[in-house]
Amino acid sequence: MFNTPEDYSKVDLKKFEGHKDEVNSVAYSSDFEIMVTGCDDERVRVFNAKTGKMVCKLKGHTGAVRTVAVSPNSKFFASGSYDKTARIWRMCVGETVHVLDGHTKSVEVVTFSYDSTLLCSGSWDRTAILWSVENGSALKVFTGHENLVQSVTFSQNGKWLATSSWDFTIRLWVISSDNQSEADTVKVLKGHSGNIHSVVFSKDGMLASGSWDKTVRLWNPNNGKCLHVLQGHSGWVQAVCFSPDGLFVASASDDETVRVWDVVKGACLKELEGRTDGAQHCGFTPGGALVASGAASVTLALF
Numbered sequence: 001m002f003n004t005p006e007d008y009s010k011v012d013l014k015k016f017e018g019h020k021d022e023v024n025s026v027a028y029s030s031d032f033e034i035m036v037t038g039c040d041d042e043r044v045r046v047f048n049a050k051t052g053k054m055v056c057k058l059k060g061h062t063g064a065v066r067t068v069a070v071s072p073n074s075k076f077f078a079s080g081s082y083d084k085t086a087r088i089w090r091m092c093v094g095e096t097v098h099v100l101d102g103h104t105k106s107v108e109v110v111t112f113s114y115d116s117t118l119l120c121s122g123s124w125d126r127t128a129i130l131w132s133v134e135n136g137s138a139l140k141v142f143t144g145h146e147n148l149v150q151s152v153t154f155s156q157n158g159k160w161l162a163t164s165s166w167d168f169t170i171r172l173w174v175i176s177s178d179n180q181s182e183a184d185t186v187k188v189l190k191g192h193s194g195n196i197h198s199v200v201f202s203k204d205g206m207l208a209s210g211s212w213d214k215t216v217r218l219w220n221p222n223n224g225k226c227l228h229v230l231q232g233h234s235g236w237v238q239a240v241c242f243s244p245d246g247l248f249v250a251s252a253s254d255d256e257t258v259r260v261w262d263v264v265k266g267a268c269l270k271e272l273e274g275r276t277d278g279a280q281h282c283g284f285t286p287g288g289a290l291v292a293s294g295a296a297s298v299t300l301a302l303f
Contacts, residue, residue: 005248005260005270016047018054025067026281026293029074034091036077038065044079044087046094056094060087067109071116076133078119080107086121088133098136102129113154118175120161122149128163130175144171144185147195155201160221162207164196170209172221187224191217198239202246206263210237216251218263228266232259243284250290252282258292 021040028035028049035049044058044065063082070077076097080086086100086107105124112119112133119131128142128149147166154161154175161173170189194213201207206227207219216230216237235254242249248269252258260270272292282292 016052016054018045018057019043021064024065027068027070027077028283028291029070029091030072030286031074032283032285032291034070034074036068036070036079038068038079038081040064042081044068044077044089046077058089058094060096060099061085063106066106069110069112069119071112071133072114073116075116076112078110078112080110080121080123082106084123086110086119086131088119088131088136098131098133100129100131100136100138102138102141103127108148109151111152111154113158114156115158118154120152120154120163122152122163124148126165128152128161130161142171142173142185144188145169150195150197151199153199153201153207155205155221156203157205160201160205162199162201162221164199164209166195168192168194168196168211170196170199170207170219172207172224187221189219189224189226191226191229194236197237200240200242202242202249202263203244204246206242206246208240208242208249208263210240210251212236214253216240216249216261218249218266228263230259230261230266230268232268232271233257238280239282241283244286244288250282250284250292252280252292258282258290260290 019039023039025038035047037045042061046055061081065081067080078088084103088098103123107121107123109122122128126145130140145165151164164170172187192211194211196211198210207221209217214233218227233253237251237253239252249261258272
């Protein structure tokens with residue numbers, strides 16, 4: 001049985017040391033045993049999330065590492081950098097598998113598909129690129145956003161790709177299962193009045209978005225309608241995530257809180273306060289525990 005919001009309380013606080021500059025991104029393996037970070041010092045670091053010990057420090061990028069992601073099968077992780085490239089690394093040995101060169105400005109986000117065969121990157125060049133994890137080839141360039149592409153996410157059924165931008169919109173793309181190089185824009189979702197910093201799908205296909213307008217929105221991607229506007233944060237919403245059962249959505253904000261919401265009622269069920277320097281990341285473990293971190297302070301709070 002998954003945890004309910006009433007079960008959440010701060011039970012531990014870990015510091016992951018070794019960074020030489022500000023940490024921009026944090027990602028976990030599906031079992032939450034491994035944590036990967038990207039830092040302004042141009043390095044990608046891999047930690048044992050249980051012990052807090054650094055496993056390896058990886059060189060390759062020639063600019064600040066803006067984003068990291070771990071594949072669902074935990075065989076690979078990816079990074080994107082101010083050097084305009086993304087990289088795919090092999091988890092077991094920490095070696096570069098592919099250098100993905102196609103963007104003309106800083107890569108701000110990378111995300112794997114749920115079957116771990118695709119990677120999507122978003123950039124300051126206002127595009128997102130779909131890549132093959134197997135051979136590193138570019139399958140599709142998505143255009144249309146009028147500003148930085150800040151977040152990208154795949155639906156768990158492999159049908160949708162969502163991209164969000166500083167142009168205050170979300171774009172939904174259909175990825176053809178027959179030919180993954182073909183994709184068409186099907187919907188543009190409007191409603192936020194600030195940069196959209198995070199988008200994510202639930203297992204049932206609901207879409208959540210977190211914005212610098214201090215709100216979270218829940219969407220039905222099939223008709224493009226907004227189901228709920230979740231208000232309560234007093235700072236920018238930096239990250240959103242669904243619980244494994246899809247019944248709750250959590251949001252992490254610069255107001256140093258993480259809120260847990262009921263997706264059916266659109267009501268805040270719990271407000272969690274930690275000692276993070278602005279909550280930058282949140283995620284649920286497979287068992288339903290909630291993990292939140294403040295990337296700027298390189299601190300992890302377990303709830």
